[in-house]
Amino acid sequence: MIAVVLNLMFALQQQPTIPEGFVPVTGAPVTEQIPAAPLVIGAYAFFLLLMVFYLWTIWRRIGKVESEMQALERRQGEKR
Amino acid sequence: MKKIFVPLAIVTGAMFVAAPIMIGMADYESTMLLVQKIFYFHFATWMAMTLAIAVCGVASLVYLFKASKVAEWYATSAAELVVVFSLFGLFSGSLWGRKAWGVWWQWDARVTMATMLCLIFLGYLIVRKYGGPGSEKLAAAMGIFGAATSPFVYKSVDWWRTIHPQTTVMRTLGDKWPGAWRLVIFCTFAFLFLTVLLLFARVHLEALRSKLDDMYLAAED
Numbered sequence: 001m002i003a004v005v006l007n008l009m010f011a012l013q014q015q016p017t018i019p020e021g022f023v024p025v026t027g028a029p030v031t032e033q034i035p036a037a038p039l040v041i042g043a044y045a046f047f048l049l050l051m052v053f054y055l056w057t058i059w060r061r062i063g064k065v066e067s068e069m070q071a072l073e074r075r076q077g078e079k080r
Numbered sequence: 081m082k083k084i085f086v087p088l089a090i091v092t093g094a095m096f097v098a099a100p101i102m103i104g105m106a107d108y109e110s111t112m113l114l115v116q117k118i119f120y121f122h123f124a125t126w127m128a129m130t131l132a133i134a135v136c137g138v139a140s141l142v143y144l145f146k147a148s149k150v151a152e153w154y155a156t157s158a159a160e161l162v163v164v165f166s167l168f169g170l171f172s173g174s175l176w177g178r179k180a181w182g183v184w185w186q187w188d189a190r191v192t193m194a195t196m197l198c199l200i201f202l203g204y205l206i207v208r209k210y211g212g213p214g215s216e217k218l219a220a221a222m223g224i225f226g227a228a229t230s231p232f233v234y235k236s237v238d239w240w241r242t243i244h245p246q247t248t249v250m251r252t253l254g255d256k257w258p259g260a261w262r263l264v265i266f267c268t269f270a271f272l273f274l275t276v277l278l279l280f281a282r283v284h285l286e287a288l289r290s291k292l293d294d295m296y297l298a299a300e301d
Contacts (some may be wrong), residue, residue: 034179036114043118043172044100047125051274054164058281065288072295 085280088273095270106263115179120267122172123250126194128271129165130230132158135279136201137227140220149290152216155223157282159204161275162226166198181243189240193233200226 099120109116136158142151173191178184185191204222207215237246254261 034182036179039115039175039179040117043175044121046171047121047168050164050168054278055281058278058285062281062285062288065285065292069288069292069295072292072299076299 092273124267124271132161140223153286190244
């Protein structure tokens, strides 16, 4: 029984490896690799844009509230 | 607040000018090479988010128990910062993952939980904006819940082993690569100072809004 199993395993090992479907290769061609520079630049550029946009929204909201306060004060002054 | 705002803004501005130059000059990591340089701002933004979460959590607690208007201003302002920093953290992580993992997005434990955390604080802001009268208390509860969730996000990489690096990366960085460690600390402080500055600006907006509400009430009387 052991001999049969060993023979079977040996036979399986001896079989030529015929590729079925996709076969992976180590070390993709240079043209197929993902370039890192756009990703790094993209990350830092996104941060800069996000901060500029967020600061602009704060500045705009403060300006809106201040102009509303001034308008209210003007209306109060006119009533008096 | 006004006294330290300008000096802190100058220091922070100088740090943000210096940081990209220092990152550009830093050594490459042996396996990830250039893309690893995203790490310096990626880590720092999560630290900034953690500070904002802590402020939101504590201010929410103070608001719930003491009904302090100022605490409510801080909680709302900090919740907005949590969303802003987590957006950048998720975006920069996605760009890094594209190169390091080969995918833009991965339903990894850390990434998924960080997204959930961002959504909790986005929910906080939606409740505050559209919740109507009394929404402050509901939002404060959400702020506390969000703050209580953050340690689970931090430990998720240790508890559920998926693709994201573990917390040991940062703990061993000082011994393995002191130059990168110093640069991470520098960037982290730049982000923490930025968080404080943005928080001051945002709280100023909340204070103005509150003043405007008081003016309307006085006008009605």
